[in-house]
Amino acid sequence: MAHKSPRRTAKVLATLAVVSLGLAACGSSSDDGDSGSGDSAATKIDCAPYEKFGDLKGKEVSVYTTIVAPEDGPHIASYKPFEDCTGVKIKYEGSREMEAQISVRVKGGNAPDxxxxxxxxxxxxxxxxxxxIPAPPETEANVDANMPDWKTYGTVDGKFYAAPLGANVKSFVWYSPTAFKDKGYEIPKTWDELLALTDKIATDNPEAKPWCAGIESGDATGWPATDWVEDVMLRTAGAETYDKWVNHEIPFNDPAVATALAEVGKILKNPKYVNGGYGDVKTIASTSFQDAGQPILDGTCFMHRQASFYAANWPEGTNVAEDGDIWAFYLPAKDETTKPVLGAGEVTAAFRDAPEVKAFQTYLASTEWAVERAKTCGTGGCLTANVNVDPTLLKNPIDNLSATMLTDKNATFRFDGSDLMPGAVGAGTFWKGMVNWITGENDKATLDYIENSWPKS
Structure with a gap:
């Protein structure tokens, strides 16, 4: 979601702390949601905004996303009011390979709507x-009214193409409150305390590991490891250097990046600390991100760093609450005086110039859609950038925690760095480089590989 480039400016970043107030509404994320269907069948919305697009009855719009079952259920349910109003049928397709396949499909003439x-x-x-296809004026008007500070992320070379949809918080560590209580472990408040806790857990529990992790995600394998680097980069180098890194104002193999990667390696490449429930360090590369945190439930792992949307991946019946089976704490910073928060979201891009597509794109940018998404949401991952949704609709405790983090006046929010980098790097060599790193490549070779892949223009 960028203005003139996928790299954000300091001004945009500064406004995100304000816009996060609107994130306390429910919506979607790149892998968010729940299988609940809500009560969308009974919902009535104002159909007038869509009548201007003409008679759309019998038309079909295809949607292609990274969100797969069971997380796709709430999204599909959230379309029903639009379908009832317009007579348009939404054809949903979720795929873990979407990020790699979308370019192939677009270039091959098989793009989704x-x-x-x-x-x-x-x-x-x-x-x-x-x-x-540039977004229609109706969609742009919704974005201007509902999520103006995120508009830049759907803008390229001064032209607005794609409306923001969902948002998520990534600076979370999932854990079992019961296990921590039984062992006498306290939530760490600083990075050094987190490392000390990690070492204590390893010493106390020879049959388990402090951490479990997984970065397998089909054609998108590697992305969870980039989140680790980004989160730690914010903590070791600070927001200003993080911005320079994302903008390639410093090289990918800059000493600041090397420091962050080495810090990540203290956990992810330490066989004493990983990979609980799965095996050695290398199993991180072959463990799916959906499965990665599950060993917390059987006690073979104590902690898992993953975004708010991971709430949807716990088995049905899992009590996700501060005093429940599973909860999450903030990934601590270097000290308690700073609070960097990493987050991300999606935008809705259109590839067919048709009234029904424009109408649906406009619906997805509306407050009515965000409210409906709130109703269909169940187990978390329900943040949007929409500032006009009643925060009381936020029913899930992990979403409440996410909103609290994002609205903290002391928090410094930054968008996922790899998502803002050129696609060849952020969704290419950065992913691949981290897989190679996990499976044995050294720090320098990994960073040099990614730096050498950066587009020259």
Missing amino acids: IAYLPQPGLLKTLVATGKV
Whole structure:
């Protein structure tokens, strides 16, 4: 979601702390949601905004996303009021390979009508093909009214293409409150305390591991490891250097990046600390991100770093609450005086110039859709950038925690760095480089590989 490039400016970043107030509404994320169907069948919305697009009865709009079963259920349910109003049928397709396949499909003439793009950098790459249709005025008006500070992420070279959809918080560590209580472990408040706790857990529990992790995600394998680097980069280098890194104002193999990667390696490449429930360090590369945190439930793992949307991946019946089976704490910073928060979201890009597509794109940018998404949401991952949704609709405790983090006046929010980088890097060599790193490549070679892949223009 970028203005003139997938790289954000300091001004945009500064406004995100304000816009996060609107994130306390429910919506979607790149892998969010729940299988609940809500009560959308009974919902009535104002159909007038869609009547201006003409008679759409019997038309069909295809949607292509990264969100797969069971997380796709709430999204599909949230379309029903629009379908009832217009007579349009929404054809949903979720795929774990979407991020890699969307470019192939667009170039091959098999593009969906609308795609949920998790990376602003990918949007820019697709806009360069000439196949992305600029958003209609009605969609842009909704964005201006509902999520103005996120508009830049759907803008390329001064032209608005894609409305923001969902949002998520990534700076979470999932854990079992019961296990921590039984062992006498306290929630760490600083990075050093987190490392000390990690070492204590390893010492106390020879049959388990402090951490479990997984970065397998089909054609998108590697992305969870990039989140680790980004979160730690914010903590070791600070927001200003993080911005320079994302903008390539410093090289990918800059000492600041090397420091962050080495810090991540203290956990993810330490066989004493990982990979609980699965095996050695290398199993991180072959463990799916959906499965990665599950060993917390059987006690073979104590902690798992993953975003708010991971709430939807716990088995049905799991009590996700501060005093429940599973909860999450903030990934601590270097000290308690700073609070960097990493987050992300998607934008909705259109590839067919048709009234029904424009109407649906407009619906997805509306407050009515965000409210409906809130009703269909169940187990979490329900944040949007919409500032006009009643925060009391936020029923899930992990979403409440996310909103609290995002609205904290002391928090410094930054968008996922890899998502803002050029697609060839952020959704390409950065992912691949982290897989190679997990499976044995050293820090320097990994960073040099990614740096050498950065587009020259």
